[in-house]
Amino acid sequence: GAVVSQHPSRVICKSGTSVKIECRSLDFQATTMFWYRQFPKQSLMLMATSNEGSKATYEQGVEKDKFLINHASLTLSTLTVTSAHPEDSSFYICSATRRAEAFFGQGTRLTVV
Amino acid sequence: DQQVKQNSPSLSVQEGRISILNCDYTNSMFDYFLWYKKYPAEGPTFLISISSIKDKNEDGRFTVFLNKSAKHLSLHIVPSQPGDSAVYFCAASALVIQGAQKLVFGQGTRLTINP
Numbered sequence: 001g002a003v004v005s006q007h008p009s010r011v012i013c014k015s016g017t018s019v020k021i022e023c024r025s026l027d028f029q030a031t032t033m034f035w036y037r038q039f040p041k042q043s044l045m046l047m048a049t050s051n052e053g054s055k056a057t058y059e060q061g062v063e064k065d066k067f068l069i070n071h072a073s074l075t076l077s078t079l080t081v082t083s084a085h086p087e088d089s090s091f092y093i094c095s096a097t098r099r100a101e102a103f104f105g106q107g108t109r110l111t112v113v
Numbered sequence: 114d115q116q117v118k119q120n121s122p123s124l125s126v127q128e129g130r131i132s133i134l135n136c137d138y139t140n141s142m143f144d145y146f147l148w149y150k151k152y153p154a155e156g157p158t159f160l161i162s163i164s165s166i167k168d169k170n171e172d173g174r175f176t177v178f179l180n181k182s183a184k185h186l187s188l189h190i191v192p193s194q195p196g197d198s199a200v201y202f203c204a205a206s207a208l209v210i211q212g213a214q215k216l217v218f219g220q221g222t223r224l225t226i227n228p
Contacts, residue, residue: 041221042220043115044218045218046216093157095216104156107154
């Protein structure tokens, strides 16, 4: 069964609104989670490293004020896309590591209209 | 700068034959490599991995080969089955943060197995 659960799997929102995506590690604690983004027919690009109890670490070129990450507990990290624009439409995926193996959530398809 | 490259965007193989997916990397600091399988609108699922201290790892129908001098790895699937049709991502890791792997992915190769 899934060890990392991501919700929602699909969301459509209007431009200018904010969307929150949740990533939960099931039955294990993850002090570190990662958030990726995938454009159509392209690679998964690491956006940020989510650290429990501290600020997230963002990759170069990723706007931290636009993609807010909160890792308030050892089993939950959230990614909030603020003031979404159509160019933010993408597939977002989180991952957490259990016993040195990275597991991925089911992904979230975000469409901004 | 693409540190992990999969130069073949697609590959078509007949059922029962061997599928070979290739991956090249540029960062010599990478010490752990993984292959993931991905279906549309789903997250990647782990297939097989290899540490840089090895040159081969086998798990059932899947074998990964690593050539460090050439900075090249490949995934062999034999025999190929229709259910293997998916996009395969090669990933590399050089950094472990509190036990978590920070992965760099290739662009993916879409494998189609023809009956």
